[in-house]
Amino acid sequence: MVAVMTPSRDYDQWERYDNLKDKEMASEDAAVVMLSGGSFEEMRQQIWKCLKDPEITRFSFHGWEGVGRSIFLRQVIDELLKQAKSHDEEEDEEGRSDTSYQIVWVRAPSSVGDVRTSITRVISQNEDYLNLDVRNLRSIPNQKILLILDDLQQFINLDGVGLSRWESMVWPGSKVVITSHSKEICSKMNSNVNIEGRWEGLSDDEAWDLLLAEATDIANSLATFNINIGGDALMQCYTYLLLFPDGAPSNDYSAYWKIECFIGTFESLEKMRFVYRSLRFIFENRAMILSDDSYIHVSESIVSKVVPILNQQGRCLVRCGLEREEAPNVDEWEKDDLKRISLVGGNITTPTLQVGRPPNVPQLSTLILYQNPLLREVLDDFFHNMQGLRVLDLSDTGIKSLPSSLSSLTNLRLLALSHCQNLETLPIHLLHALQNLEALLLQKSPFPKLTQLSLNMMQHLYYLNIDGAYNLTQLSLRGCSSFQVLYPPKDLEILNLSSTKISEFDDFRFWKLTRLRLLDLLDTKHLKVVPWHAIDRLPQTLNWDHCSNHSPAEEFHANQGYCISVGDDKIFDSLSKDSELWEEYFKKFRFSVISCD
Structure with a gap:
């Protein structure tokens, strides 16, 4: 019998995902890829030896970071259960075989209470046992238990609450198996044997x-x-x-x-x-x-093992910490199957050692040059032969301007220019040439000469983060029909989100824009819920047309701009009658409630 018990744990950062957490942990019985090979077989034999040796009452299995420990142990336990069902096993003096266990699998326990509750629930099948004192565990029928403390994140003192040598005193022949990513935790659990899985030991x-x-x-x-x-x-x-x-x-x-x-x-x-x-x-x-x-x-041991595998497969070229003379040659870029290049965290001054021409890599989809502070210039024709590029990351580099060949990247979906301290402004004409652009990541780049930015009618753009542009006061995304998420600079004064897919005020961090004077929300049919309780001010001018099929923009501005027009009055349901917004702001506005049909 195998029982997987999942004690409750406190994940403050992930409270919204409690249901996911429970189901994720409970899926430990799911079928997975079988692990076979010399290293796995050696590990399997070590675990079997511990299971069969009566002198070993506790053993631990750690390593491989967070990858595969539970899966591998489940496969060994499955073999254990199959063998226990056979009739040719030797039995001890009490009629029990050396591999016949009642298995209690406790996933990620955080206290000895989790362990005790799991044991009593599984062994007794009687809710009365859940409140038993530890000393009365002996009253549970004598059974040989394999207690698995899986993915142990912290030390649990099993002996400190009266369970001293419980393996032999309560249920002779029982064992405790501990899995953890931490060798230190395993050592503290007083294991007789520590089995370690190491990435460098794997083929x-x-x-x-x-x-x-x-x-x-x-x-x-x-x-x-x-x-x-x-x-x-x-x-x-x-x-x-x-x-x-x-x-x-x-x-x-x-x-x-x-x-x-x-x-x-x-x-x-x-x-x-x-x-x-x-x-x-x-x-x-x-x-x-x-x-x-x-x-x-990702842990250094996984990076050290897996990155060379990615490079050997030929579809990725990943190098980090390169010096200026170590940039790849053009012929390294031009391998037929190469799809992604990452040259991260180095001191290169040029992406490739030039041979008088830009690399000819139309099949390349991803280029990441993140964290190269000495990279101050990209040659003007560098991107001419990269028509297939979808992701370009120049974040945290020293570039001072963008090359004109950027406009040839007509398939580009994501452009990252965050933390670019030397980039003074954005060439708007180059951005508008990227008509398939979906995400523009510009956070923490100051752009000191950028005061106005218009990205109107970029139909595929859905995400813009430009929160570090401290001099930007006017931003227009009018007609960006896919647009949904904006991280604006806090000092923005004029914002146009007309004809976008914005659905909540929080999608453009309205609460942050304390200096906003003009907000245009014409034709914002997706914006149907307003958190009035969290809004304590409105911009001086708010042009909001929920449907945009009955009140053109000219009518709004003819009415001095103070207009809110919506398809029904439900949008005001959460607005308290006592809200100061009525007196301080709404008295300026002309309200229209007209059906969108």
């Missing part, structure tokens, strides 16, 4: 199979939450993080994954955000990544 095929098994298991887990992403797509999501070996800002990966077509097409941006946050939660929960509020990192 390339074994390492890739281990990642694929984990990705497939995650896909099974997400499927229980009606998120259908295959194991191969999840592999691409995870290995994409390795294009940023030293870590990268965490908020932007959703845009990268969407544009690289890893996570499919969703009916709403909110669903896509949920999928991204779900993946990030699972990666972090399984210790596959380390993250904080700003950055995501």
Whole structure:
């Protein structure tokens, strides 16, 4: 019998994903890719030896960071259960075989109470046992238990609450198995044997199979939450993080994954955000990544093992920490199958060692030059032969201007120019040439000479982060019919979001824009919910036409601009009659409630 118990845990950052957390953990019985090969067989034999040795009552299994430990152990336990069902096993004096266990699988326990509750619930099948004192555990019928503390994140003192040597005193022949990413935690748990899985000990095929098994298991887990992403797509999501070996800002990966077509097409941006946050939660929960509020990192041991595999496969060229003389030659760029190039965190002064011409790489889809502060110039014709480029990241470089050949990137979907301290302004004509652009990441770039920015009628643009442009006072996104998310600079004074897909005031951080004087929201049929309780001021002029099929812009401005026209009055349901907005602001406005039909 196998029981997977999931104690409650406190994830402050992920409170919205409690249901996902429960289902994700409970999916540990899902079928996964079988792990085979010399290193895995050696590990399997070590675990079997511990299971059969009566002198070993506790053993731990750690390593491989957060990848594959639980999956591999489940496969060994499945073999254990199959063997226990056979009739040719030797039995001990009490009629029990050396591999016949009642299995209690406790996923990510946080206290000894979680462990005790799991044992009593599984062994007794009697709710009365849930409140038993520890001393009365002996009253539970004598059974041989294999207690698995899976993915242990912190030390739990089993002996400190009366469970001293419980393996032999309560249920003779029982064992405790501990899995954790931390060798220190395993050592503190007083294991007789510590088994360590090391990435450098795996062959390339074994390492890739281990990642694929984990990705497939995650896909099974997400499927229980009606998120259908295959194991191969999840592999691409995870290995994409390795294009940023030293870590990268965490908020932007959703845009990268969407544009690289890893996570499919969703009916709403909110669903896509949920999928991204779900993946990030699972990666972090399984210790596959380390993250904080700003950055995501993959452990150095995984980077060291897997990046060379990506390079050997021929579809990626990933190098980090390059010196100026180590930039790849043009012929390295021009390999037929090369799709992605990442030259991150170095001191290169040019992306490639020039041979008098730009690289001819029409098949290249991704170019990441992030964190190269000595890269101050990209030659004017550099992008001429990169017609297939979809992602270009020049963030945190020293560039002072953008080359004219940028306009030839007609398939470009994502342009990242964040943290570019030397880039004084944006060439608007070059941006308008990128008619397929979906995401523009400009955060923390000051653009001191940029005071006005018009990106009107860029039909595919859905995301803009320009929160560091401290002199920008006027921004227009009129007619950007796909546009949904804006991170504006706080001192913005004039904003036009007419004919966009904005659906909430928080989508453009309205609460942040304390100096906003004019806000145009004409033809914003998706904007149907307003958090009036969180709004304490309105701009001097607000032109808001919910439907834009009965009141043209000219009529608004003829009425001195103070107009709100909506399709029904439900939008004001959450506005208190006592709100100061009525007296302070709404008395200036002309209201129209006219059906959109």
